[in-house]
Amino acid sequence: MNKIKNHSRIAEFAIKRPVTITMLLLALLVVGFISYTQIPVEMMPTGFNPPFLGVYVPYRNANPKEIEQQIAKPMEEQIRTIPGISEVTTRSFSSGAWVWVEFHSGVDMDIAYDQVRDRVERARLEMPDDVDRIMIRKFGPDNSSIMNVAISIPPDIDDPYYMVEHFIKTPLERIDGVASVDIYGADEKIIQILLDDQKIKAYNINLFETIQKLRNDNFNMSSGWVMEGGKKFYLRSVNKYKSIEEIRNIPIRGTALKLKDVATIKFEPPEKVWYQRINGEDALKLEISKENMANTVEISHKVHRMLEQFQKDPRFKGMKFNILFDQGHEIEQSIDNLKSSAIWGALFAVLILYFFLRRLRMTLIVAIAIPMSVMISLIAMYFIGWTLNVITMMGLMISVGMVVDNSIVVLENIYRHQSAGMKTRKAAVFGTGEVSLAVTLATLTSIVVFVPILIMKDDVGFFRFYLQRVGLPVIFSLLASLLVALVMIPLATSKFPLKGRLREKGIILKGLNLYKKILNWSLQHRVQVSLILIAMFVSTLFIAKKVPSSDNMGGRSSRIFLIFDLPQNISLDEVNEYFREVERAIMEQRDRLDISTMDLRFRKDFARIVIYQNVLDNKSWYELLWEKLTDIFSDHPEKITNRDRLLAELKKLVPKKPGVKLRTSWRGGASSDEGTVSVVLYGDDTGKLTELAEEVERRLQLLPGVISTETSLETGNDEMQITLDRDALRRSGLSPNQVAFTLMYAVRGIDVSKFQANDREIQIRIQLEEADRKNFMQLRNLTFSNREGKNVPLGALAKFQVNKGFGEIVRTDGKTNIEVKATTTMENMRKLSADIDRVMQGFTLPYGYSWSKGKRFSRWMQQNQNFAGALLISVIFVTILMGILFESFILPLSVLISIPLSFFGAFLALYITG
Template sequence: MMPGETPERETPPATPTDPNEHADTSVQLSNMLTTFSLNRRITVLVLFCTILVVGVIATLGIPLELIPRGFESDSIRVTVPWRNSPAREVLDKITIPLEDELSTVKGLDSVRSRTDANGASVNLVFKQGIDMDVAYRETRDRVERARVLFPDDADRVFLSKEDTSGVPVAVIGVAVDASLADPYNLIQKQIVFPFKRLEGIASVNVDGLEEKEILIEADREMLEAHGLNIYQLSQDLGGDNFTLASGHVREGSKKFLLRSMARYHSLEQLENRIVAENLRLKDVAKIKYEEPEKDYSVRVNSKDAYALVLLKEGEANTVDVSRRIKETFDAMKDNPRLSGVETALLFNQGDLIQESLENLLSSGRIGIGLAMIVLLFFLRRFRITGIIALSIPLSLVMALIVMFFAGETLNILTLLGLVICIGLLVDNSVVVAENIHRWYQSGMSKRDACIRGAGEIALAITMATLTTVIVFLPVSLVEGQAQFFLLRLSIPISVSLVASLLVALVFIPLSTYLTLSEKDMNYRSSLFKTVHLKLNAVLRRGYELTLSPVNHAYNRLLAFFLKHRLDMLLVLVLTLAATGAIVEKVEFTTSDEESSNRFNIDVSLPRGYSFEESRELFRSIEAVLESNKEELNLTFYFIFHRTRFGRVQGTFDRKKMPDADVKQIVKELSAQLPEKPGVKYYLGDENESEDDSKDDVFTLVIYGDDLDQLDRTADELESVLTRVPGVLGAKKNVELPPNEMALQVDRDRAQQVGVDPNVIAGVVGFALRGSQLPRYREETREVPVRVRFEEEDRETLADLHTFGVPTAEDGVLPLSALTNMHMLKTPTSIRRRDKQISRTITLELDTDRVGRTRAALRQLIAQVDLPEGLSFNVSSNASSDEEELKNMQFAALISVVFIYLLMGLLFESFILPLSIIITIPMAGIGVAWIHFLAGKPMDMLGAIGCILLIGVVVNNGIVLIDYVIRLRAEGHPRSEAILLATDRRFRPIAMTAMTTIIGMIPLTFAEKSSMGLDYMSFGLTLIAGMTTATVLTLLVVPWAYTLFDDARERVTSIVQRASVARRLSPPEEAETES
């Protein structure tokens, strides 16, 4: 029965947890290390100096990167250019054959493709752990197999190993003087090629740069007057400009390769080429050397420019690649061939990485300084504070050594782990040093005080360290981001804490022994003595006015609750109930959109817009960006547009706008953009992925093979879903097409006159977009050659109707006699995933009702009956959030079980650890309330902070209960032992807690880096959790200890009585039964 107002009954400790045995065990654990350090002082000091030297080497040599390798899967992109072709034709002739071959590459996770009028791009995403060199060789082999199926003029294929994050490693703007005759070759040779040759660069894409070509524009009337047509002319010219391997010939013992060469050596030779009797090419065609017509525009910072986008290989180190780019860029400034070319390094990811890491390092340095101030406030001694401060660099250096030789990198997660440890690394040293000083001041010699002080506390700090390290064991039992983050944080934190334990048991006793004076005071300088005494007096007075009254108040309050345990239970129930009521209001997210410094605005234009009208609209958008450039601290903005679609990309200085919300910036800009009928603005993605990681969107991906049916279904679903309350708008990942005319071949008529449908397609294709001929070779390069009709012969439908098609009997029929024409709706681009065409509908949700809207959308989609052959997948971020939350909850549960088993093993009791485990929900109270009051959702780092808290908050309880057991072993009654332990352990508990809490403040409120994680949720979790756990540990843990001690005693008593009853039971019953 739980006592109400009556005092508890004093009981001695039970036999299973023998305190004397417990104390002897802890002394034995550390005596060997401590005695060795005192006996072999030079050896130990040399050992630590060696560690420092190796640590410096490891620190200078460890690679730097932003996100650890493995967060994003590696990928290989295969690009096949084929200009001015309908997307459907590119899909049939290039994309599908290429996908079929590439799907056989081993280790694939997914195959994604995008097909448009300029060619096909297939992205192979591989599973983690795949050897990318082997994958690249296999991909190249499959591409060679597929090339035999490509059209003849699709003769170029580009392969690149890329990072699937989609973020370029650098962006360079290039503006050239209008007087330059051939900017393409100059930029390619002097700028693009030097960057392509750099180690770690996957590809260099140049937006806006077109290669000049030889354009043969045939005069239709002249051709027809001489009985020629465009199809025949293209075939003749294409077959007359080649280099062909014709076999081998032998001369004596030598073997030679024979080549047949029929290439043109000058434009004059091409112009004078005979195309008919007494007819030269120049008589029926104009030959030009110029850039091809552009159906797009590229502008950078309000200037016509070219944008070089550099992508790195997935396995390359970003910082090293960025450094090479910067060196190459700087060297170009001295290149005399680039006079008249203006270049600007608009974006360099390496600079942002170093900025992000420097922010973390700065937070760590400030945290160390604050932790030292806290120690000095409590200890009031410069020497011991300095000794304990040395435990931080020593432990961190040991961790860096292990990470360096384990092949790890110093990235934003591993560095975060090291910064987290700053407040934790001094805990063991503080407890050991404080205990040594307590015994020394009691009259012991220096040596005995060091051995007794370290040995007495060894088991407690060993257990406290292991409970923190053991929380990372469940990393192999979870999946997704939870596993990735836990694994990367576990190495620096675990190694640092184990190193701090070694430092506390070896270095701290030795350093304390060497710095302790036999006299109370021994100053070499009277000035130092005066300063020290005055500072000591000030700090002592500060402690007596602040924490000393708190200590006494705790003891009085604890004495009350030990006598009125039912009241304590009531307080706990009410507190937990109030916390439970607000827990559901704290949201969980795996993304942090606000930490980005980049934004996109996609622009959709209606039918009927000309390219000139589109250009005028985007110049107006550009004017809005320019007028807001200073206010938004835009570092650069990039505008790309076609007739019906455009994209605006911008980057702002996150350092000058640490609290800026990207979505809010885009909304403010959108409000200033010109309003035109049919023009729509969308917040775009950074990459072309079908998955959306934003919290306020809902993404539905529809798969199928019938493109028309897919479009109809997507349109119908969009109209239904946008009517759900809470949906603000929708966007499909399909660009609106231009008006397109389809030619339906009359196969019966074509067969009668002996015309192959491929000839009809060839005539139309050659006449309109042109036929790609073998390249014209100059001394150092090859120039594209294309033949087509002059513009006035191909600009109207009437011209198209009268195109001549050669027949089998050497006659010519007009195109209208062999085909039927009708309007056709087809997309500008076709996206496929795993060999299925996909359409993505992205719904923008009201941020105030995201949860309710998602639930309504899921319920509605569950009732949708899709046509046969179609399927869909909801890739809303809510799905990943729920999975990650379950993973984190499972990891937390397993961590609690592991900690309980560990404490049971070390305390040799199943009951005693329960009184310490209760500190975990006490930490949860602070975590829930701080996120609720701050209005801050918990992110992945915050969830990891909760798991870390599980191992940290039990430390104070372990130290407290360990001392209670020692005092009871010395003969103190239970209540007296609890009150005495709470009084004596108040200072070290408060000291270790405050070093951790105050050490986390700089990290929590550090300004956001341009590319990094938001640490606020993580910092708030540790600060609030440690605060409530520390405040309640000194009350709840002793209270729980008495309850479980009583329960253990009652169970033991019942078992003992039952055992006695069995021994005393009369044997007559057994004899009677027999």
């Protein structure tokens, strides 16, 4: 008896000090409500800094090999000296270079950012002089755009980019919490100096010297100071261009010849490369990003109010603002849906309790555990600095059904003692004391399952971070429910006695009788039951192998991405006409596919379509459930909302065209690997890698379910390789640098300087007229003026050869690699991995070369290892905890038998539902 009393000291204290306990519980409710009103609301948890950094160097109209040698390699060599780096990958392509830096988990990314910036500045000394921008980007949930806004521009607006940048972008960026606003679909006007090749030749102008003069003449320079009359005067040499007319009248070669005599000087947007359309109409698009830790919902509301002001402003007459994507609205909608689901879940829990308990007083006493536990969890989340988001809300929803378990056990035992005639206060103390160990053990065993998640490490940290945001709210709620069960329940039952006998009726009584019969039979046939359990466990192993293992989840996504790789032999007019057909095909099915907006952005060799689905506004859980069931069980649902089914439908709708390759994604980004598997070849010789890639591609075509295969070389342009003849250069009195740079200036063009207008800086770009750089013959006839004033054509100085260029050159940790991709309909990662091993069997590589299955498989394997490790550690912790509490080796083992048997039900359900 004394032992029981010792186990119920908490209950005894609560019953003796009812006012104190009641006030403390009320205080927790009040603080919990205040925490709920003050806790920030986000879509996803903040605070996760992925161990990745990206460095992007734009360098237009260049050869990938040239970019690799002059930009990518210098950065790679410098960045690899930073401690804590796991992998460095460089990608060199025709418009610039990306360097992807992956660090080991645990590295301080703020320090890493500073170190990368320092190394990039060192590498900049080895890069070409006309590299003017280097962007270092952090990656994470806070770095993506939170709103996309489309702006339709009337045709009478002369400079849409200037208007949007100065009168729309600037006010939006002044909003507190907005980090940046990017403009897509329009180009800034520049001063273009378009040289006439015929006039250059006629006037015998040295193109190299002329361009150098334009680069060097536009400047203001501080020149020191002098003393005059006891005063100090600072000197400043002023030579900046004051007007476009002044640029037109720049003298050439010190004669009466002016720049306007040999070139056309225009102030207009550059040659259009990218095209943007929203729902089939030309439009601009704004992508709004927020500052780290800024509140997305608040920013969204402020942007909405400012857009309403813009719409009323007479300066923007005829312009329409259409919000394509609003993460703030999605957050509010998601949180509201989760709140509604949690409330309905709690209500159902209470109804089920009443169905079994058949006592309103007992039901209400147990039901109090739900709000109390949730409020205490919110207090803990608030004080550790977490936000309320879909992940933490998921944890709270999971806990709603678990927090009543302890209270039910304690209440039922107290009621049993009261029914046996024990006095109310004594029954509360004894009833709580008898089961306190059981409920404590049950709570702690549930909690220790999450402990491995809190302490384990993975290379990226993503797995641990997000599961912590699910697990800790559950832990807080379970601990709170234990407190409620051991303190509040005995107090409530001592003040509000449970009267009457609990009599089971109808289906409950039948269920109990059936259970007794099964239990009696099991005890009398122990061998047969053991064999059945062993058979269930063994069958679990076979069923588990039949369950597909995928790295993608189904469901609904508000955005779908269609990514197109286009052939090189197609004209821009053909590309434009093709996407008109794509737009028509998709927009005709707009209602059935539940599409709100289609955002198309394309250039000659690449395109991306973003499909925005309608947001699920003001729909209750039962309406969503009905839509989900309709989508699952109907072959032709009224509206397609399931992500996988929508992707499949969009693939069918997109018109087929030779050479056009389509990829799909719901994550975004041109490099998405969804629906593809790859084999990556590593080595030093690109030519050898190309030969090996052809054999790998042939093997991957043997995979089941393969739609298409490609290598990272296939998207390369044909390139004209110009090999300079050193003897011819020497005889002509020209240097290789002079020829190469003049060729680059004339064909690719160069930004020579900036013109300072009253309200902005305007880029000055020089280049040959488009009509003078269209074909190889014009290129061969391009002339170079030597010191003697003679014009020498390029054809006399170099040899020309057309080769297949690289679309992209990739290096990983100093080794060049080629990726061979296969687009497949199969999602079972386990079978895909085995199939790749099968088709690659017998593939031999030269010394120094190797291959891997790519990042997608390595991430999938790491996830599986993390889950398996977490499961194993959880079982060990549960065993240790039960051994400590039971002071026994046998009892914990007998309980642990239920774990492998639970897998039978879990895998069977996955197998049946597919």
